[in-house]
Amino acid sequence: MLKYLFSKEDDIPQGTAAIFFGISSIAWFVIGTGLGSFNAAKLAFPDLFHGLYSLQFGHMRQVHVHAVIFGWIAMAFAASMMYITPALGNTKLWSEKLGVWNCLLYNVGLCLALALLWSGVTSGREYSDHIWPIDLYIAFVMVVPWSLNVWMTIVNRRTQGIYTTNWFFAGCMFMTIIVFLIGNTPEWLHLTGLNEAYMTWWFAHNILGLLITPVAAAITYYIVPKITGNPLYSHRVGHLHFWSIVVFYSTPAAHHLMSSPLPEWLKSFASVEGVLILVPAVAYVCNILLTMQGRWALFVENIEIKFTITGVLLAIPLNMQGGFQQTRAINWYIHGTGWIVAHAHLALLGFSTFAEAASVYYGMQVLLRRKLWSASLANFHFWMLLIGFSLYWTSMTISGLIQGAAKIYEVPYVDVVIAEHPYMIVRWLGGTMVFFGNIIWLYNMIMTARAGDPVPVGRQPAEIAYTR
Amino acid sequence: MGWTFNNPLFSLTTDDQNKEAKHTWEHESLGGIAENNNPLPRPVIGLLLLTFATAIAITFPLYGQRPTAAIYLDYVSLMNSTMVQEVMNDRTITHDAANQKAMALIEDSLAHFDSKYTFQRAQHPIDLDQLRVIGPAIIELQRAGVDLEEYSVIGPNVVKSNFFNIQPDGTVIAKQPWWDKGYQISFWYFIGFCLAVIITVKRLPHFSWRPDHTIAH
Amino acid sequence: MAFREYRIGCWMFGFALSLSMFVTIILPGLDISSMSSTKIALEKQLTYGWETGFNYYDPFLQGKDKPVKVVLTKDPMTGKAIDKTDAFVFPAGTHFPSGLTHDGILGDDVQKASEELGKIGQADEAQGGVFLVRSTADDVPYIEFATATKGWTADATLKAADEKLLAGSGKTMFVREGCWWCHTLLPEQTQDWQSFGRPPLVGDFNGESPTTFGSDRKAPDLLHVGSRNSSREWMVMHFFNPRLVQPHSIMPRYDYLWGDVDADGNAVDLPGWDEKYLAYARGESIYPPAVPMPAADSEARKLIDFVINLK
DSSP states (O other): OHHHHTSOGGGSOTTHHHHHHHHHHHHHHHHHHHHHHHHHHHHHOTTTTTTOGGGOHHHHHHHHHHIIIIIIIHHHHHHHHHHHHHHHTTSOOSOHHHHHHHHHHHHHHHHHHHHHHHTTOOOSOTTOOSOHHHHHHIIIIIIHHHHHHHHHHHHTOSSSSOOHHHHHHHHHHHHHHHHHHHHTHHHHSOOOHHHHHHHHHHHHHHHIIIIIHHHHHHHHHHHHHHHHOOOBSBHHHHHHHHHHIIIIITSGGGGGGTTSOOOHHHHHHHHHHHHHTHHHHHHHHHHHHHHTTTOTTHHHHOHHHHHHHHHHHHHHHHHHHHHHHTSHHHHHHHTTSHHHHHHHHIIIIIIIHHHHHHHHHHHHHHHHTBOOSOHHHHHHHHHHHHHHHHHHHHHHHHHHHHHHHHHHTTOOHHHHHHHHHHHHHHHHHHHHHHHHHHHHHHHHHHHHHHHOOBOOTTOOGGGGTTOO | OOOOTTSTTTOSSOHHHHHHHHHHHHHOOBTTBOBOBOOOOHHHHHHHHHHHHHHHHHTOTTTTOOOBGGGGHHHHHHHTSHHHHHHHTOTTSOHHHHHHHHHHHHHHHHTTSOOTTHHHHHHSOOOHHHHHHHHHHHHHHHHHTOOGGGEEEETTEEEEOOOOEEOTTSOEEOSOOSSOHHHHHHHHHHHHHHHHHHHHHHTSOOTTOOOOTTTTO | OOTTOHHHHHHHHHHHHHHHHIIIIIHHHHHHHTOOOOHHHHHHHHHHOSOSSSOTTOTTOSSOSOOEEEEEEEOTTTOOEEEEEEEEEEOTTOOOOHHHHOTTSSOHHHHHHHHHTTOGGGOOTTTOEEEEEEEOTTSOEEEEEHHHHTOOOHHHHHHHOSEEEOHHHHHHHHHHTTGGGTSOSOOOSSSTHHHHOOOOOGGGGTTOSOOOOOSSOSSOOOTTHHHHOOOHHHHHHHHHOGGGTOTTOOOOOOGGGGOSBBTTSOBOOHHHHHHHHHHHHTTSSSSOOOOOOBOTTSHHHHHHHHHHTOO
């Protein structure tokens, strides 16, 4: 990597930035899920790692969250954008050199940010935990150069049109920067009180809603038509999806604070808008599944489609939960319980991760021009992820329902802790499976880079997946 | 924008624009990907309409909330009337039987009057023992001249509700809202969205036109 | 916008996003900012000071730059007995909370009363001073700058205090140690009034930053924990090793917050304590080892003060 930092732009092979981002994202995925598994162990057995004072739960929880969001998910997005955007514009990435520097500074910044969180230097705001100097770094050193690369690649495209995926990439990067700068106003402007609490959740909601969900969806808009060879089912449904994301997903921030004394009208507005998130969800799922027409065999045969379509199918329960759990009618029961934790993992580990894993699998094969080293290990990774996630989701949902019931029947809290104990163990097991699956993936990817069979020019990796 | 007013939903574009759009559509390959021009399937349109109806219906603020003190005021006044008190203090029958008889009397009397609380009373039934407990608090609040709708019954307590409808002048009304500024904004917001998307989508070539993807590849 | 008309698309995108931000930021911001502080908000501001998360004056979250809450039963200057009073002492140089430095935080009535009756205009961060929370005859709460109105100085007030609560520094510990990942500070409006007490009202947060509501409750809500349990001894044992008082607790041990020496000046020997505790757990001794009392300037003491102060 280092030799490319100071090379001339023309000497850097196309796809270098995407490959570096891809490998980094997998490494961060291993670290992030490892931390998750470690934290989960402490929730089941609090004295298990007693003596490791530097790894206290209260310090490590946010490190897990930010390692998976900024390390795995965001870097997998960066990797995907750096190869999908140019591919869709029949052009090169605007600047590979910028991409390589971006990747380096991204990793350095992330290490610094996580180290600070780890040592307890935090703003004390969920999801915007980073202190404001780090926020500035994230915005202007990590995100702006990345966005610039994406935008300029789209501007310099050699097609008249911009495909749906690239609308999302360009729009979401813009919205992410806006959300980052405005969502951190509690820190820039020292907002206090309910304004601070509300803006904290405005940030948290919108960074999930305007970056993670739509970009993951945009990736599947590329992967599914590309691998199946079918045209995207409908350009016009793509419009419905894109505009409803911008209009409806950016508004329900207040539904995270339904039990706080925010103005009632704001909660009413947020909960209606929250249900309307089903509009982009329905449009999206329908568009992707109808694109699969006639090629469903690939769901079984092809590893990328297997990941992608599993992610899309997981988006259905995700959005059903998301739409309805935030209404007053349901929120009072499950607010602040493990149910929400399960939901968050359904979004990030279920829907989004499966979509990105597919794109990283595909991108690495295409860019390295090498076939996967082992399809069996890839399948193994898939099932470890899916089973591990299912265990996690089921156990946390059940424990959330227990907690909700205990809340309304005013059960002493320690009884809830006792009742949740078995589910905490299952949660730990599920998380550990995901962690081990990812180690396998990292190994498989390194071996692919080193010893994978070369893909002949003009062929797709998917076409020759089963030829020896 | 060329808008054919006698056929507004089928074409919001001129023939020239449509021709140009079709040409662009068919003549470019976006990284080896093409797009079709299918409409939303009818069932999905139904699903989306259902979603909006559900969104408005399920987010009614009245769901999942505590009973207000106002719905029990009539119960309490009737309980304190001599007629009901006589039944309640009847030593010849058991406490439970007296309770039931008295409650039947109260409910019978209430059935004779129209009340805006009928629905909420059915949602939050109460028995006479609980009424005895909250009765004095409700009477006291009534004497204080406050609006009982701003108070909730929580177990044995009658407490100020936790709703904050901030009025334009800055005062706060603690009533359970059922229709507020947030709903109105949502409503217009949704309609604005629908109009914008309909205009956008209807300006595309009609969905009966299928692009020929063999041209670009 | 028709097929491939990106210029119009960009305008529509900008319009949609701006409208969304207008409805979700400007409109609620106006409403929320128009709410007056309650008495609770005034007390919280004066307890927690300017900013509890990362800031210039306490970059490593050690609990610096924080006021001290004291309980007085005699006038610090004259020594005459007075009713039990909570006073908030800002040693010279401690930064004031936003309510004292910005006009828009307290609300019009509260601001007016604080300036006219409370003389907060005379307060100066460099000099420090003592503040009280009072109410007018019309029940409007206000901040009184006791250094100006009564001549109470910071040093004399600290000296005369019956009890000192380092709750401001304690909140820093609460944020740094991530207590709020499991303990919420927000009893819910619709359900847990009975278990966890009165949910906060709309003006209860003015001037507080961060609010650390918490979102993922894995442990009891703490907003009113000081009213349920104000035993300092219980807190000491519970923070040292939660399993001593609650065998099923999954809370981590916070024994490392004791620092090097305990209240009696003895070294805190955590591995030694653990050994004795394990022997107790195996049934080799009848009583668990005694928990050392935290030193007066230890982080554990600050955190316990914060928790006990949550009334």
